[in-house]
Amino acid sequence: MPQLLPFLKAGRLEVGCDEAGRGCLAGPVFAAAVILPPNFKHQLLNDSKQIKEKQRYELRTYIEQEAIAWAVGEVSHQEIDEINILNASFLAMHRAIQQLSITPDFILVDGNRFKPYPHIPHNCIIKGDGKFQSIAAASILAKTYRDDYMIQLDQEYPVYGWKQNKGYPTKAHRAAILTDGACPYHRQSFRLLPLKKEEKITK
Numbered sequence: 001m002p003q004l005l006p007f008l009k010a011g012r013l014e015v016g017c018d019e020a021g022r023g024c025l026a027g028p029v030f031a032a033a034v035i036l037p038p039n040f041k042h043q044l045l046n047d048s049k050q051i052k053e054k055q056r057y058e059l060r061t062y063i064e065q066e067a068i069a070w071a072v073g074e075v076s077h078q079e080i081d082e083i084n085i086l087n088a089s090f091l092a093m094h095r096a097i098q099q100l101s102i103t104p105d106f107i108l109v110d111g112n113r114f115k116p117y118p119h120i121p122h123n124c125i126i127k128g129d130g131k132f133q134s135i136a137a138a139s140i141l142a143k144t145y146r147d148d149y150m151i152q153l154d155q156e157y158p159v160y161g162w163k164q165n166k167g168y169p170t171k172a173h174r175a176a177i178l179t180d181g182a183c184p185y186h187r188q189s190f191r192l193l194p195l196k197k198e199e200k201i202t203k
Helices: 053-066 077-083 085-098 133-156 171-180 197-202
Strands: 014-020 029-035 069-075 106-110 122-125
Touching (some): 014 133, 069 133, 077 085
Parallel strands (some): 014 106
Antiparallel strands (some): 014 029
C-alpha cells in the first residue's frame, strides 16, 4: 500500500474531494467531500479502485466515524444530460462541500480540472486519490454510496446487470441495451452503443 499524505499544508483545514460514476452509461454521478483529522490512519486506505469491495465498506464505516466532517453529493442522469458529465462532476463536488458541517480552508480535488468553489481556494491533483488520505477517503464514500444506489436501481431494471456493473459500459450491459433498449435511467447524452463499422467509416 502506498504511504498517503495527511495534508498538502500542515495546520490547514483541508477537504478532499472525488467523484464516482463519470464513465457510466446510467444513473447519477456521486461525489464526496471529507475532512480528516491530522492523525488519521488506516492501513487499507487507498484509491477506491485499488481495494476490494468488502474493504471499501469497512473503510466507509471507519471514515464516517473518524472524520471531522464528511458529505456526499449527487447529480442526476437528467442533469448530466443537460449540463454534460464534466460540469455534473463539478456540481456533485460542490453539493458535497456545501453540505459539510464545517467550512474548510482549502479544497484538494482529484483530477486536473475543477470549477472554483466560492470563497475557498483549491488545488487539483492528478491521481490524488492515490496520494492524499482525504481524497482517497472521498473516493471510498463516493464509490460506495453510488454502488448502493445502482444496486437499488437493479431491482427495478435487473436486465442491465447493474448489481454487477454499476452502470459501467460492460459487454453484458451494452448487450442488454441492444436487445431491450435504454431505460429512463440511462444517460441520453452518452453513446450507449458503440458505432457500427460502416458508421465509423462515414464519420
